[in-house]
Amino acid sequence: MSEHTLKPLITKEEIEHTVRELALQISCDYRESRPVLIGVLKGAFVFLADLIRHLSIDTIIDFMQVSSYGSDTVSSGMCAVTKDIHVDIRDKDVLIVEDIVDTGATFHFLLEHVRARHPRSLKICALLDKTSRRTDGVTIDYCGFSIGNEFVVGYGLDCDERYRSLPGIYALKNK
Numbered sequence: 010m011s012e013h014t015l016k017p018l019i020t021k022e023e024i025e026h027t028v029r030e031l032a033l034q035i036s037c038d039y040r041e042s043r044p045v046l047i048g049v050l051k052g053a054f055v056f057l058a059d060l061i062r063h064l065s066i067d068t069i070i071d072f073m074q075v076s077s078y079g080s081d082t083v084s085s086g087m088c089a090v091t092k093d094i095h096v097d098i099r100d101k102d103v104l105i106v107e108d109i110v111d112t113g114a115t116f117h118f119l120l121e122h123v124r125a126r127h128p129r130s131l132k133i134c135a136l137l138d139k140t141s142r143r144t145d146g147v148t149i150d151y152c153g154f155s156i157g158n159e160f161v162v163g164y165g166l167d168c169d170e171r172y173r174s175l176p177g178i179y180a181l182k183n184k
């Protein structure tokens with residue numbers, strides 16, 4: 010039995026439409042290139058899988074996993090790499106693919122970590138942008154949806170490893 014109530018926020022159809030639009034823009038911007046797409050585990054695996062199937066360009070896929078320290082709801086801003094990329098990204102165009110940018114702590118850490126490998130260019134694509142909890146300036150190059158200060162699950166996002174497989178995105182409320 011679930012102790013949560015799930016309030017529908019973004020439907021499967023809305024996500025599909027937006028992922029297609031993002032893929033169109035990315036395909037256009039990288040038409041002269043073969044970018045390295047770095048999916049940030051675990052949350053971004055569903056988004057990345059859908060995104061690449063709508064791209065009309067060739068890509069290289071790799072993954073990173075970062076752990077952030079803090080309580081369930083408050084990030085300390087401290088991050089560590091728990092799984093690094095294997096692809097050599099020097100002089101390559103790199104696009105980091107995130108499910109959500111929340112406080113921005115992971116975003117800043119990833120930018121610094123990846124930039125140190127000397128890519129030719131570095132951009133970020135995030136399906137969700139939760140601007141209200143932002144502690145640092147963040148520019149998302151390709152953004153799907155801006156959302157309010159709600160805890161969201163579904164489409165790869167979890168609460169204690171639950172709800173990742175839901176096709177839409179839901180705001181989670183405690184019962």
Ligand code: PRP
Pocket residue numbers: 049050051052053076077084107108109110111112113114115116166167
């Ligand atoms: C989520 C999300 C981002 C990060 C964003 O990952 O995938 O990587 O939080 O938060 P921030 O902007 O406050 O740093 P999470 O730590 O929940 O891990 P998961 O993707 O494995 O579920």
